[in-house]
Amino acid sequence: MRADATLGSDQKVIHAPDDHALLERFARPLNDAPRETPERIVIDPKKVEHDLARLVLSVIELLRQLLERQAIRRVESGMLSDDEIERLGVTLLKLETRMGELKVAFGLGNEELTLDLGPLRDLVSECE
Amino acid sequence: MIYVYAIVDRPETPLPGQLGLHDEALTAVVWRDVAAVVSTFDAAQLARTADELWRHENVVEALMSNRAVLPARFGTMLPSRQQIGDILRSFYRTLVQDIERVRGHVEIGMRFLSNIEESAELEQPPAASNRFIARGAGPGSAYLLARLARKQQLQDRQRAKLGLVRDVYDLLARHANASWLDREWNDRRGISAAFLVPRDRIGSFRDVVGEVAGANRGVALLCTGPWPPYSFVRTGAGGTDWSKRRHAS
């Protein structure tokens, strides 16, 4: 396929781990990502309510995590008074508790509420 | 549309006989002593497949056999040759500088993953280990401070991993004329680095990679190349300015 590559190498891999598991991890993005069409949240008419709940809760959960990260950054910045920290924390605590109740009520686990953000994944950095 | 493969020097040198995407002939749009290597292209037919990508790559690599090449991003197209010429004129100075930098060099890429599969479970952060001492902390503060402590724990882990990678990176950077390292460790893709290596030192660079790979440091590495210098061009968008990606020393 690349016989006419003039940089002098037929294959581009100079070094790769021998370990199969590590190789899989290196190749992982290629496996996960290619999609011909954007991912759709499938709404099954037979369980519309459940799927809608899943969709709505997924979005709420995402927002909750983003807000929480913002709050943590502010606490870290030292710009908040103790009182503000306490109020912020109580609100977030309530939010987390409420989300927990909703998840139980709808029988949804954390895995089902994780939205695949695709390109936004990097914007919403994993390393809080 | 006019599809652009690369910006090159020596416009007077004949283009390779290679065909471009969809077997279209390669031509050049010239401004002074730089040229854009292009072919006509039916935009509706753009298919982002492995074959198309390798075809793009093969054109770029063929050009590298006898001139300095700034590879264009895959899928770069403009409606007319005129506009391409205008852009060459607008960006001329930057392009010439980049061409000088990459002439006679190739890019070699590294990716690092930590050997240990990321575990979601962290040890419980000790209650008093965070840097903020709450005076009469209520439940809200306790919650936030626990979250903060966990975040700091994650950051410490990142820093430790980065430290391991940094040693390898510094060693390899000494064998390259330019290099950069990502600032952040991405849980999925690990951390990447790129090295601009003179062609006549590719062999010794590979040897050094082999040596460091042998010394297991809790970090696994993938090394690929030689590539055209995609990562060392500045005319671009989306944060590809390589000089800004350089890891802070």
Added chain:
Amino acid sequence: MQRHPTNRDQLALSELLDRALNKGVVLWGDATISVAGVDLIYVGLKVLLASVDTAERLRQNARATASADTEAAE
């Protein structure tokens, strides 16, 4: 696309994608241009978001450079 992930071709392709789709020269013109941002791995949204700002900055820089050149030539 093959599903065997540890084939060296797959690794090379993955690295090529990372380069050819995210890096390299991007040329900006005044008329509509097309960049294969919506693509195999990195869907264009992030590129677009960053690109809008950068494009404006690049254009401003380019115009500043061009007019500086014109002045210098005179």
